[in-house]
Amino acid sequence: MYDIAVIGGGPGGYASALYAHNFGLSVALIEKDRVGGTCLLRGCIPAKALIESGHVFHTVQTASEFGVTTSDPTFEWPVAMERKTKVVEGLVNGLSGVLKTRGVETINGFGSIAGPGKVTVTHDDGSTSEVEARNIIVATGSAPSSIPGYDPNGETIVTSDEALEWETKPERVAIIGAGVIGCEFASFLADVGSEVHLFEVQDQLVPGLEPEAAKVLSRAFRRKKVNMHLGVGVGAPEITDDGVVVPFGDDSVTVDVVLVAVGRKPMTDTINLDAVDVPTDRGYISVDRATMQTSADGIYAVGDIVAGTPQLAHVAFAEAIAAVTHIATGENAAVDYNAIPMVVYTNPEVAWVGRTESQAVADGYEVEVHEHGMRGVGRAIIQGETGGTVKVVVEQGGQILGASVVGPGAGEMIHELMYLVGFEALPEDAAAFIHAHPTISEAIGETLLTSAGRSLH
Numbered sequence: 001m002y003d004i005a006v007i008g009g010g011p012g013g014y015a016s017a018l019y020a021h022n023f024g025l026s027v028a029l030i031e032k033d034r035v036g037g038t039c040l041l042r043g044c045i046p047a048k049a050l051i052e053s054g055h056v057f058h059t060v061q062t063a064s065e066f067g068v069t070t071s072d073p074t075f076e077w078p079v080a081m082e083r084k085t086k087v088v089e090g091l092v093n094g095l096s097g098v099l100k101t102r103g104v105e106t107i108n109g110f111g112s113i114a115g116p117g118k119v120t121v122t123h124d125d126g127s128t129s130e131v132e133a134r135n136i137i138v139a140t141g142s143a144p145s146s147i148p149g150y151d152p153n154g155e156t157i158v159t160s161d162e163a164l165e166w167e168t169k170p171e172r173v174a175i176i177g178a179g180v181i182g183c184e185f186a187s188f189l190a191d192v193g194s195e196v197h198l199f200e201v202q203d204q205l206v207p208g209l210e211p212e213a214a215k216v217l218s219r220a221f222r223r224k225k226v227n228m229h230l231g232v233g234v235g236a237p238e239i240t241d242d243g244v245v246v247p248f249g250d251d252s253v254t255v256d257v258v259l260v261a262v263g264r265k266p267m268t269d270t271i272n273l274d275a276v277d278v279p280t281d282r283g284y285i286s287v288d289r290a291t292m293q294t295s296a297d298g299i300y301a302v303g304d305i306v307a308g309t310p311q312l313a314h315v316a317f318a319e320a321i322a323a324v325t326h327i328a329t330g331e332n333a334a335v336d337y338n339a340i341p342m343v344v345y346t347n348p349e350v351a352w353v354g355r356t357e358s359q360a361v362a363d364g365y366e367v368e369v370h371e372h373g374m375r376g377v378g379r380a381i382i383q384g385e386t387g388g389t390v391k392v393v394v395e396q397g398g399q400i401l402g403a404s405v406v407g408p409g410a411g412e413m414i415h416e417l418m419y420l421v422g423f424e425a426l427p428e429d430a431a432a433f434i435h436a437h438p439t440i441s442e443a444i445g446e447t448l449l450t451s452a453g454r455s456l457h
């Protein structure tokens with residue numbers, strides 16, 4: 001009898017298994033594939049490895065501005081793919097090693113719930129075994145969704161799963177959905193010279209992002225020659241000898257491949273949650289947000305399958321900590337969903353935390369907003385990347401409610417704002433600290449100073 005049986009070895013599941021070590025709990029981690037989940041095998045890590053190759057290519061292409069002369073650079077797609085695979089393999093092997101060192105028993109097979117404290121594992125050869133545990137953490141993750149007419153066929157209509165394995169660079173691509181995945185692929189593919197058409201039903205890139213930040217990203221995409229079709233739906237595609245015809249409005253584009261990036265759906269329908277009377281809503285599981293426990297005692301859910309929380313690896317890590325802490329100690333280690341950093345790894349990067357201006361207003365706050373561009377920021381000028389901006393949303397006479405950053409290193413810089421939002425800091429307290437000069441982060445310092453009613457530059 002284990003203390004915990006974890007179903008699913010992605011960020012939610014493997015983090016649960018690893019964290020249990022802090023309390024000396026015994027864990028069985030049931031995974032049908034290799035450990036790592038979407039993030040490590042088919043998501044964050046391989047995507048960012050490719051994006052990094054795109055950044056390097058872009059840097060070399062613009063090197064002459066910095067006095068560095070190169071011969072005409074070429075992007076070797078297979079080499080970038082090989083590097084991406086190496087990065088993934090290194091991390092998967094490292095993770096397997098750490099799980100072993102921590103005494104986690106990893107069981108290969110498909111886990112489904114047989115009853116309270118009981119999981120049936122179906123192995124690749126069809127045999128089954130039973131795992132008994134005092135608690136079960138469900139962490140089965142998500143899979144790409146699609147839209148009518150765009151069922152992925154692995155070749156001409158694909159999801160990010162297949163796109164991360166493309167053997168050659170697609171010359172003409174239509175991306176359906178300008179959310180996080182759509183924008184990251186659009187940015188990368190345009191950087192390496194593909195013709196990109198990006199379709200989004202809403203009227204801005206990354207709907208939900210501060211409109212000012214989305215505008216800065218749009219400007220950067222326009223410079224990269226991404227063809228943006230915002231506020232339009234696409235009709236059913238037609239596969240012809242010349243490629244896939246994607247109709248929209250009165251027009252159409254013909255491309256080699258369509259990447260569907262319209263969100264992800266939870267994978268909970270085949271794990272027999274009925275056996276423990278845990279209901280789902282469109283596949284999502286509701287939990288007590290303080291403990292991650294479902295409506296059934298001893299059954300927890302973490303990661304992409306949790307109702308109403310962002311589908312992000314770092315959220316899954318934090319939810320795993322909350323679930324395991326509750327199992328081990330009965331205490332709460334609730335995730336602060338108000339201060340989750342979000343990063344879109346486009347070039348330039350986009351990041352935000354806390355409430356946007358419109359969310360804050362919708363939540364009943366009287367707000368003021370302060371912005372600072374990067375045009376006059378010394379380090380941004382040095383790096384040749386002055387298109388960025390910082391925006392801070394402040395409650396009138398009160399705390400910092402949210403912030404967004406676009407620009408080089410935004411995904412790193414957002415963390416100082418994360419603390420300010422998380423600690424409900426006042427602008428005047430935050431503005432009392434100084435930023436090193438010259439750094440891009442000075443743009444944040446300037447915005448905080450303005451938020452405190454003063455300004456310097």
Ligand code: NAI
Binds near residue numbers: 232311
């Ligand atoms: P998403 O929800 O971010 O974006 C999907 C987009 O598709 C939305 O903007 C939506 O309006 C649009 N859309 C839906 N139907 C459409 C249609 N018929 N035509 C045109 N547009 C349509 O989902 P995405 O990008 O697929 O990402 C899935 C999940 O993975 C997200 O929850 C995201 O947070 C996570 N993720 C996070 C990353 C990061 O943190 N950097 C990277 C990649 C994924």
